[in-house]
Amino acid sequence: MSVHRRVRELIAASSETPPTTNYAGLKLLTPHGRGDPRRTVTDPRHWQLLFLCGFLAWGLQRNYLSIGIADMFIYLGCSLACQLGWALFRHNSDSSQALNWRNCGWQSAAITGLSLCLLLRTNSLVLCAVAAVLAISSKQLITHRGRHFFNPTNIAIVIMLLGSQHVWVSPGQWGHDLLLLILFAGLGLVVTVKSARLDTAGYFMACYAGLIFIRALYLGDPWPIAIHQLQDGALLLFAFFMITDPKTTPAHTTARVLYAAAIALTAYWFKFELHQSAGQFYALALVCALVPLLNRLYSAPIFYWQHPLQDDHTRT
16 A cells, blocks of 8 residues: 555544645655655745845845845844754754754744844844844744744834834835836735735735825825835835735634734824834734734634645645
């Protein structure tokens, strides 16, 4: 009896319904137990890493970003080191398990480090290290039923902004370069499609754009002003690469509609009523606190980055 057939029989015997999980990175096995390269689903984090590296290189080359090499080294190095430390803690200092590159979570740590490079500014290398440690540690310390619900980069930015006068964000650093905006949107679409969260970005952008145009209509502003306010590279980065994190967004589609609309409304309030340039980060932190409640009200399959494939019906 083949291995694949035996696995199918075991699954059928254990449950009559498919597992309620959502796997982004899956690998099918041949009957001989070898990976079939023709049937591998790519981990969305690899795409995100590629694009964030590209954005960082573009920003440095075009002088959009004012960040030093030392800052980037600290952000990335401390993020990866902290992730390794937590991996060792989880595996009771078993280095063979913690250093397993497939399971240690280095991809998420690298994404966090790159995101901090793109978004957070400070004149202190110590504060760079603190921000990276806060971001990675939040995934381990602020959890609900074993899963973190705050976006690591975002919660670190919010804590640092509230706790120190020596850090800041510059939402306008990317300017309004049309080519850059098209690049952000196009590559963001790839990542969100791969992680099955394109709807979240779409709901947010539709709601936020609607609020901007309603405001322009109410104030009597010409439409070009509203359009200019939406032509913002930082806004697209936020919409496609931050609020669409599948680990911290609600699992159910209806919950994601409410989630995206709440972020748009709160971000609008912070920006235009409280005049906070970093209002979108505060908005995401506040709404993420409601994710456990939304998941409780609207149950749906749980998202995982990678998991050993059990059967074809697990590919949701």
